[in-house]
Amino acid sequence: MNEQTMTPGERAANLKGMGSSRKRVEDVRFTQGKGNYVDDIKLDGMLFGAFVRSPYAHARVVNVNKEAALAVPGVVAVLTAEDLAPLGLHWMPTLAGDKQMVLADGKVLFQGQEVAYVVAENRYIAADAAELVEVDYEELPVLTDPFEALKSDVVLREDLAGQTEGAHGPRKHHNHIFTWEQGDKDATEAVLGEADVVAEEMVYYHRTHPCPLETCGCVASMDKVTGKLTLYGTFQAPHAIRTVVSLISGLAEHNIRVISPDIGGGFGNKVGAYAGYVCSVVASIVTGQPVKWVENRMENLMSTAFARDYWMQGKIAATKDGKITGLWCHTTADHGGFDACADPTKFPAGFMNICTGSYDIPTAYLAVDGVYTNKAPGGVAYRCSFRVTEAAYFIERMIEVLAIKLNMDAAELRRINFIRKDQFPYQSALGWEYDSGDYHTAWDKALKAVDYEGLRAEQAQRIEDFKAGRTRKLLGVGLTHFTEIVGAGPVKNCDILGLGMFDSCEIRIHPTGSAIARLGTISQGQGHATTFAQIIASEIGLPADDITLEEGDTDTAPYGLGTYGSRSTPVAGAATAMAARKIRAKAQMIAAYLLEVHDDDVEWDVDRFSVKGAPERFKTMKEIAFAAYNQAIPGLEPGLEAVSYYDPPNMTYPFGAYICVMEIDVDTGEWEVRQFYALDDCGTRINPMIIEGQVHGGVTEALAIAMGQEIAYDEMGNVKTGTLMDFFLPTAWETPNYTTDHTVTPSPHHPIGAKGVGESPNVGGVPAFSNAVHDAFRPFGLVQSHMPHDHWRIWKIANGLGMHG
Numbered sequence: 001m002n003e004q005t006m007t008p009g010e011r012a013a014n015l016k017g018m019g020s021s022r023k024r025v026e027d028v029r030f031t032q033g034k035g036n037y038v039d040d041i042k043l044d045g046m047l048f049g050a051f052v053r054s055p056y057a058h059a060r061v062v063n064v065n066k067e068a069a070l071a072v073p074g075v076v077a078v079l080t081a082e083d084l085a086p087l088g089l090h091w092m093p094t095l096a097g098d099k100q101m102v103l104a105d106g107k108v109l110f111q112g113q114e115v116a117y118v119v120a121e122n123r124y125i126a127a128d129a130a131e132l133v134e135v136d137y138e139e140l141p142v143l144t145d146p147f148e149a150l151k152s153d154v155v156l157r158e159d160l161a162g163q164t165e166g167a168h169g170p171r172k173h174h175n176h177i178f179t180w181e182q183g184d185k186d187a188t189e190a191v192l193g194e195a196d197v198v199a200e201e202m203v204y205y206h207r208t209h210p211c212p213l214e215t216c217g218c219v220a221s222m223d224k225v226t227g228k229l230t231l232y233g234t235f236q237a238p239h240a241i242r243t244v245v246s247l248i249s250g251l252a253e254h255n256i257r258v259i260s261p262d263i264g265g266g267f268g269n270k271v272g273a274y275a276g277y278v279c280s281v282v283a284s285i286v287t288g289q290p291v292k293w294v295e296n297r298m299e300n301l302m303s304t305a306f307a308r309d310y311w312m313q314g315k316i317a318a319t320k321d322g323k324i325t326g327l328w329c330h331t332t333a334d335h336g337g338f339d340a341c342a343d344p345t346k347f348p349a350g351f352m353n354i355c356t357g358s359y360d361i362p363t364a365y366l367a368v369d370g371v372y373t374n375k376a377p378g379g380v381a382y383r384c385s386f387r388v389t390e391a392a393y394f395i396e397r398m399i400e401v402l403a404i405k406l407n408m409d410a411a412e413l414r415r416i417n418f419i420r421k422d423q424f425p426y427q428s429a430l431g432w433e434y435d436s437g438d439y440h441t442a443w444d445k446a447l448k449a450v451d452y453e454g455l456r457a458e459q460a461q462r463i464e465d466f467k468a469g470r471t472r473k474l475l476g477v478g479l480t481h482f483t484e485i486v487g488a489g490p491v492k493n494c495d496i497l498g499l500g501m502f503d504s505c506e507i508r509i510h511p512t513g514s515a516i517a518r519l520g521t522i523s524q525g526q527g528h529a530t531t532f533a534q535i536i537a538s539e540i541g542l543p544a545d546d547i548t549l550e551e552g553d554t555d556t557a558p559y560g561l562g563t564y565g566s567r568s569t570p571v572a573g574a575a576t577a578m579a580a581r582k583i584r585a586k587a588q589m590i591a592a593y594l595l596e597v598h599d600d601d602v603e604w605d606v607d608r609f610s611v612k613g614a615p616e617r618f619k620t621m622k623e624i625a626f627a628a629y630n631q632a633i634p635g636l637e638p639g640l641e642a643v644s645y646y647d648p649p650n651m652t653y654p655f656g657a658y659i660c661v662m663e664i665d666v667d668t669g670e671w672e673v674r675q676f677y678a679l680d681d682c683g684t685r686i687n688p689m690i691i692e693g694q695v696h697g698g699v700t701e702a703l704a705i706a707m708g709q710e711i712a713y714d715e716m717g718n719v720k721t722g723t724l725m726d727f728f729l730p731t732a733w734e735t736p737n738y739t740t741d742h743t744v745t746p747s748p749h750h751p752i753g754a755k756g757v758g759e760s761p762n763v764g765g766v767p768a769f770s771n772a773v774h775d776a777f778r779p780f781g782l783v784q785s786h787m788p789h790d791h792w793r794i795w796k797i798a799n800g801l802g803m804h805g
């Protein structure tokens, strides 16, 4: 084949552009063990830092004695709040505008809180010496229940005592953080008062943890000669970290270089700033040597950002034939000892106001109260963007509860309430403008794929058999139709610490027709090097294999807000397409010059510009690239590169229909997923194989959360699930087979029509699994029970329903 004879289709396939299941280019390195993670970084004279952490959930720190630790050979320094205070570094601002102690100053608020930081020649000495730091604690009463906390006389945050205004408005109580209200309270209450039917329920989404394979860590290296600080770390938002480090340390931002090397899974855990980063930076400045800090698994589970812990009281109103007329929700959000949620500033409960879901609900009201307790701070993500998982779980449970009350089929109840295709762009009662959707088509496709009618018939037979004593197993059909909101976001309403949430891409085409692109985002396993090259390949006609992608080095990448909230495709993906289009526009002028025709007389054709009406006269992108560096073209600068900073006009609203078929043994509480069907609509699909991988991963995490995973505390505030012996991570053994499917409803405002997908499977998966458990017991009277649905809890449901004789 040569360039003259190849058909446009063949030339397009050669590019491996959008729509191709191009193999992940990252994996050649990863599968050979050649990844380069933070812990692989070894610098000359590097020291190691380890924390002394509080064993108590609430206690006064009366005294810290470092002497024994300092006497250990190889120990270089032991830092406490007292050492940091004169530098103003004993606290740091959280992403939610709260004040978090870097090292405990007089008091600890959760088990595992950082009290002292030991710096030593290696990790072993640091750990041994940390054990020798003597801390005198005076125990205080512990509050682990947010409802109790709001009533208690015990003041958790003494530093805020008497402060009636918080970062998000007035505080009602000394353990209260904020109240956030959306929608129309009076109108919603009026609707509830007049409705034919109102279903009411408390929906609890337990506390869990992203638990990436690689824990959090960093290496701080202060070069005293150049005055430059290099900070390597597991950062999902490297540029934001650079700005934060500059603001809190006083170092000029141009003297800080932040590098995120390979990241072994982020899942939201690596968005925030941790005490370990600050202490490592200080230690490197003080000692003049590089300092590494890497958490162990227990530290990661106990002290870094948790997810969820939302108590959602709901009321849903409907006519007697099932048309929903109103939704009311009051959420009590347990934020732990500091408010460290990673939400855009104006959204203290994230995008929880997407809780009207996929339904056309005319009137709604949402209030969220954030509360301090003696638990670890965080409250970020874990495949949910900003509290979207909680919102989807809430509405998908409320729909089921309403179906019970109406004695209706839950699939039909959804169908009659879906936002119709012709209603998009749809204005929701809680303030969002959904960009596009076609819920009915997706729903019908899903029900048909699993033979929904057949399943219900089988279930009816099973119930009969169970009642007649012929089986001890129940069958549950878990339905979910979710609507996600990703791509934060428009600078007009989304910022983190004042930084607008745009994103960026810079592309440079080399003379020989290959390229490098740099983005403000950072892959943690999503495969950006593969997919973003595909966008460029389609846009400018150079093979994806000839495009290098680089992320995560703030000295080279354009400023961006990072990767979380499935924002990379909606925001940086859009920037990538826009930058590529700038290049194509310049290429058009170069081509016209070379072909000696007017700019308007050439047209784009896959990988080249050809003369209109004379397709045999053309210049390929490769030829154009060379010309850009080799010819003096009148009126044009040499070179071929472009940068785009993209501020999206709106979020994108991916959606999906998930169905889980589950068998449950009422005597043992054991469950088995017989079938799991996941239909996702993320608009234009860049790489179908990567999407499928994202869905497999996200549904598996959903299985974990719904069926067993929990960060549980006892009444003393001890973390009961601080190891992987107790914290459920599914292995291949527990993971069922998934069937993936899709529809394509492009985003009307995104340059290539793509929406995010990474979070969707978790948002949709959790309610699908949970609804399956509930559905199995529905015929026997179960309305609502709390996750995680481990064997013991399922057994208790069966027992409570009198099924054990």
Ligand code: PCD
Pocket (backbone or CB within 6 Å): 236, 264, 265, 266, 267, 268, 269, 271, 380, 381, 382, 383, 384, 385, 386, 524, 525, 526, 527, 528, 531, 532, 563, 564, 565, 566, 567, 568, 569, 570, 682, 683, 684, 685, 686, 687, 688, 690, 691, 694, 697, 754, 755, 756, 757, 758, 759
């Ligand atoms: N339409 C479409 C979309 C998408 N895609 C693809 O897919 C992926 C994803 O994307 P997105 O959705 O946009 O997202 P991003 O931003 O990138 O990412 C993020 C996400 O992602 C996920 N996934 C994953 N994977 C892995 N492997 N690892 C990890 O870590 C992770 N994480 C998780 C999470 S959690 Mo957050 O942070 O919580 O908020 S959020 C999140 C990429 O590659 C892309 O390109 C395609 O293809 N197409």
Ligand SMILES: [Cu+]
Pocket (backbone or CB within 6 Å): 268, 380, 381, 382, 383, 384, 385, 386, 387, 388, 565, 759
């Ligand atoms: Cu999230």
